[in-house]
Amino acid sequence: MTEQVRNASRPGPDLSILETRVYRGANVWSYDKAIHLVVDLGSLEDFPTSALPGFTEHLLQMLPGLREHSCSRGRRGGFVERLTEGTWLGHVTEHVALALQQVVGHDVRRGKTRQVKGVPGRYNIVYGYVDEQVGLAAARLAVRLVNHLVEADPELDWDSELEAFILRAERTAFGPSTQAIIDEAVSRDVPWIRLNQHSLVQLGQGVHQKRIRATMTSATSAIAVDVASDKDLTTRLLGAAGLPVPKQESVRTVEQAVAVAKRIGFPVVIKPLDGNHGRGVCLDLQDEDEVRTAFPIAEGESRGGRVIVESYITGRDYRCLIIDGRLAAVAERVPAHVVGDGRSSIEELVELTNADPRRGVGHEKVLTRIKVDAAAVALLADQGFGLDDVPPAGEMVKLTLTGNMSTGGISIDRTFEAHPENVEIAEEAARIVGLDIAGIDFICPDITEPVRETGGAICEVNAAPGFRMHTHPTIGDPQFISKPVVDMLFPPGAASRIPIVAVTGTNGKTTTARMISHIFKGMGRKVGMTSTDGVVIDERLVIRSDASGPKSARMVLQNPRVDFAVFEVARGGILREGLGYERNDVAVVLNVQPDHLGLRGIDTVEQLADVKAVLVEAVPRDGHAVLNADDPLVRNMRRRCSGQVVWISMAEPGSEVRDMIDQHCRRGGKALVLEPSERGEMIVVKHGRREMQLAWTHLLPSTFSGRARMNVQNALAAAGAAFAAGAPLHDIRQGLRTFSTNYYLSPGRLxxxxxxxxxxxxxxxxxxxxxxxxxxxxxxxxxxxxxxxxxxxxxxxxxxxxxxxxxxxxxxxxxxxxxxxxxxxxxxxxxxxxxxxxxxxxxxxxxxxxxxxxxxxxxxxxxxxxxxxxxxxxxxxxxxxxxxxxxxxxxxxxxxxxxxxxxxxxxAGSGTAAGGDPDFSPAPAPA
Known part of the structure; x- marks a missing residue:
């Protein structure tokens, strides 16, 4: 940007995004995942909001939610005060990106804007996100909006742009059932990873992982899902167990359907054999003509072309949710309908009902908009109405016959009203089908009375039942049904995380990571390790590449064999994507030296130390940071650690560093140091006032009889990490004694x-x-x-x-x-x-x-x-x-x-490998 443009006498729509980064874990800017924008204000650097007439008023009109932002003032309306006083448009862009995400229901409030040092008009904008694609789209729309408010853009229709943004967010958002389970998992500190763009999610890490897809879990039997999808088979199995079910048969042709209906007796129900969400279900068919009309509707929703004809059970529609063999919730489902007010037509009543903010398209909200289709018009005609008719006040007019939420129905919570006998029947039905999570559909006059006495029956068993009607009932109290799901996957006291040891530093990372991995492999652990050489799972190299970044770490955490993770973490990955995981139990920082400077804005060794300190900041309160006390920059990282610090040092006794370590240990701290003697150097573990001898350095194969001082330091760090991770001293000692720098254990390293x-x-x-x-x-x-x-x-x-x-x-x-x-x-x-x-x-x-x-x-x-x-x-x-x-x-x-x-x-006696002076014997030509 030229000075001529920067010093313009009037503002122009010059705000632009120069660079975008997505941090998927802890990073140099934030403890949590964030989006980082580098923006250039151009001429707007000279125009804060106070110098832009009407800017604040129009902005708040377009995004009223900004009035709630506290900003640095720490109180509601703080950001509005900043706007009025005058703040720069980079800061405004940050808040607009947050507000846009809040519009679609994402609870994100973290953000900061800082000027790029030495570059006027250029700013770093960092803000949190829930969904990566939504967060990036919010950035692009925020920039367009700010520029539009500076100078009107005739191509920007704000209402349509905002609607498109909301629809995009809805496409990538989890459904209500999946989100409910994830929210419960997060509340219990169970980590999760989204495995695709839909609802396939991994809960837990490594060997402890479980998977869910909507409300299907890793424990859901595929055979049980097939049984539940075959409604004819389900009914026969339940009937054979003595459970109340309607009479039914499966057919392939309309003539067969008519014949079965006559045999069963009218009224009947026709529905697809393997349908879901109530699609294609036709109820209360009174004669042959209605059966002939309904058959193609059900057949069109059947994947296999088979259709069920069953006796029509009268009564209310109830959904019993069974989780892990026990009843979790009961909801009464009321079909989509409107209630007359004596003034409005049915079409107008539908519009009023759909205007409810709780209603949306599909599963985007807790209720679904009512859709008036040909079936709805036909049902209205059966009730004596047309779309333009005005029903009497208080009269209920049905628009569908089924009570499914996905067709616009509502739900009423009946969890604590169900009769114990009905509860027992529902639980037995789930056991017979074999589902860990099942939706049992009852049709009966009253769920509070035994269905065997009132004439009710189980009309359907559903795999992957929706939670929406239970977590957000239209009437009644919500049921927290995600709790028993997570209880089933992770019983109280069960582990969901695997230990993570992360190693960083300018030099020695790979060797140290290999030493740690070797120690725990000797203890029988299935170790997943990443390094610059690749990804190693249980001593098998599965990927050969530079795998010191966040993607490789996530790959290890997704492997179901791994029960211990060791990550080599390089500077580049942290700057590019963050850590790629939430936290590490042990962080090891070996050293910070002037390397990789001048890249990605890191120009000084102090800035490089800030990058590597991200690992220390990612240590939880019950974790440890293993820090090299001999390096001043590493030593200063102790202030960033929420857990305990384990010092390592090669300094001699009596030195300033050793005095500091001794004071640390007298306060109950931990450290690993070298104690010299006539016999050599001994690695000593200090914990409080206790001192425990670990190993002679000259007897460790990796140290070349103590001459490889860098591997003496690496051995100290590896032992410190293993000690912090809970390894017994004899296992640490054995690991160090058996680790050597031969090519098979440490390829390419000494x-x-x-x-x-x-x-x-x-x-x-x-x-x-x-x-x-x-x-x-x-x-x-x-x-x-x-x-x-x-x-x-x-x-x-x-x-x-x-x-x-x-x-x-x-x-x-x-x-x-x-x-x-x-x-x-x-x-x-x-x-x-x-x-x-x-x-x-x-x-x-x-x-x-x-x-x-x-x-x-x-x-x-x-x-x-x-x-x-x-x-x-x-x-x-x-x-x-x-x-x-x-x-x-x-x-x-x-x-x-x-x-x-x-x-x-x-x-073989070849002369090619013979020694000699290349001045007299020319070197071989390059390959």
Whole structure:
């Protein structure tokens, strides 16, 4: 946006959305899911609401609900005060998006608007949502409305736009039955995941999950549903059990229907064999002609073409809801009707009835609008009326014969009036059919009297019965029937969540996550783990990709085998979508180093720490945050934790950090520290005043006899997370003792391979902080290398690279650090260039190497070979027996395969794998 436009003398409709993000879990802006907009006000930056005549009045006229918004004032009408005083239109857009969602019944009130630092007129708008698509549509409509109020848009018809928005929300909303169950689950802290755009929902996580679709559950028998759908079979089964049912037969032709009706005796009912919601049901047929007329109506609603003819039972229509074998509610269903007032026609009475705000289309509201169709007109004629006739005052005129809510009927709660014998019959009917949730339809004169005495009968058993008539009766008290449903799925005391351990940090995330997973796998848990290498379910790699984001976490939580989850959480996923889950029981933060800066608005290491602190903020009161006390930025995260903090530290006793930890433990806190002694370093668990020895660091395979200091820190973090998650110390100890960095347990992370006398280390190191830790390891290992020649010392050869989306300075720094630890540095590039030109990244890394060499660094030789396998071959051909070769890889499977090829060729006597100086023996050509 140019300064000329920004300084315009009059406002224009310049508000625009530059960027949209949907956070599906905790994020840097909010503890809960939210939508994030980046908007540009353009010329409107100079025009707050107080400078726009008529803006506030028109806005409140279009969205009266804004009068209820408290905003920062904390009281009703606070936002109106802000509008009157003058507030910027980014803030207005936030409240309009919230108000639009409230119009469709979504209870969302969270929002904030903040200016983008250093960019005039640009704002971050963050607000909550219930349905993602509705929330996004609200943002688009809010921007259009604000611009329209600044300068009228002739193409914007507000009433039609608002109606279209409401209809869109209704299409994606859950039905009343599904929503009632979800609301009850949420009130009990049972997590849920929507599995499709309809009503299929997962309640619970992992091994504890249950699924519902409307009022069908994971426990609903498919055979029982088929039985209930076959009305002829249902009636025969119930009749065989001695339950009162009408006489009936199934037919395929109209002549068969007439014959059966004569045999049963008039009046009769004709209905589809496998219909639902009362569609196609024709009642009180008195003669053959009415049967012939009704047959095609019922046949049109039958999926299989079969039609039921049954005796007509007179009386009232009652629905008995049975959940888990017990009666939960009873409702009397009254067919759609109008009551005359002596003045209005039937058509006018229908319009007045449909004007009830409780009535909507289909299942969108608690009542359904009455539809006047050909069947309704015919029924009116039978009663002696037409649509234009005015019925006498007080006379009830039926518009349908069935009492289904979906055809416009109303309900009256009769739960506590049902006779015990009728209750027993309804419960027995559900057991016979085999449904865990069943709707038993009774036709009888009075539900308070035994149906066997009054002549009533069960006319139908329904699978997936609607809850609407019970939760929102037109007359009577609502019944909270979702409670027994959730009780059935999750009995009191039953678990619905699996433990979640989330690991983040600049370096060490993957190894730490693998260590934690290994510990709990040894305890017999079915662990689901996500990492940059993929998704692992019970030690089986099911997806090979970078799976450190929120989608992979949800995939693990949906797996029915998983009873423990370990998530590697990267910065990118948090910024893109949030965590993707509600909370983690244990959050592990290893370190915060200057990496990935300059991406997605994260320009400083402090901002990066704020991103990683999202995990700590997602810890509940009964959870733990495992924090590295040696890192000041991580140490400061303790203030954001609602649960307990478990410190880990490699600091020496007597240091400032250790003093802080000792004070923490004296107050009953927990920590894991290193205690040095003549025999080595011992990992010690401190809990209050107790100290428990865990393991010697030099005896843990992953630490290379204590020389891999980064894995000493990772082991501390893994042990701290396992301790916080409730693992016994002997299981933690056994897990650390059996975890090694071999390729099968930790692919691509400090894998040690011996190739024809050369010591090869394969690692993922890709940034300067990681290179410092790797360099420290190289220095420690290099000191112990034994020369195979009296003339030369063992050389250290490193193949290094970094990702193309790092800053130029970060790339140079990586090269500079590598030059301090290796005699020979080979610079390569990743396959994915991330916006760079081929050779650009390698040139920047090489520049850093040269600068460091000029300053007297260890490196004496620099090579640039951009292709990874070619660089590996070059490094291996340069190395002699006894040398140390460190390969910082991108595609570790291909590199390991290449190393295996070298070993096999040497065993076969091939000259390709022979050592030598590439100055005299040219390197192999790139693959």
């Amino acid at each position: 894998n040690e391979v011996e190739v024809n006398g050369r010591n090869v280390i394969v690692d993922y190191c890709h940034n300067a902080p990681g290179m410092r830790m790797l360099g420290d390891f190289v220095d420690r290992v290099g000191e112990s290398l034994e020369s195979t020649s009296d003339l030369t010392k063992p050389s250290r050869i490193g193949v290094v690279s970094t990702a193309g989306d790092r800053r130029d300075a970060d790339m140079r720094e990586l090269g500079a650090v590598a030059a301090q630890h290796f005699d020979v540095v080979v610079v390569r590039e990743d396959v994915a260039l991330r916006g760079r030109q081929r050779g650009e990244t390698a040139a920047l890394v090489a520049e850093g190497v040269r600068q460091s060499m000029a300053d007297g660094a260890r490196c004496k030789q620099l090579e640039v070979i951009t292709e990874e396998i070619a660089a590996v071959r070059h490094a291996m051909s340069r190395a002699n027996a006894g040398d140390l070769v460190v390969l910082c890889v991108d595609k570790h499977p291909a590199v390991m395969q290449e190393l295996e090829t070298w070993s096999q060729q040497a065993q």
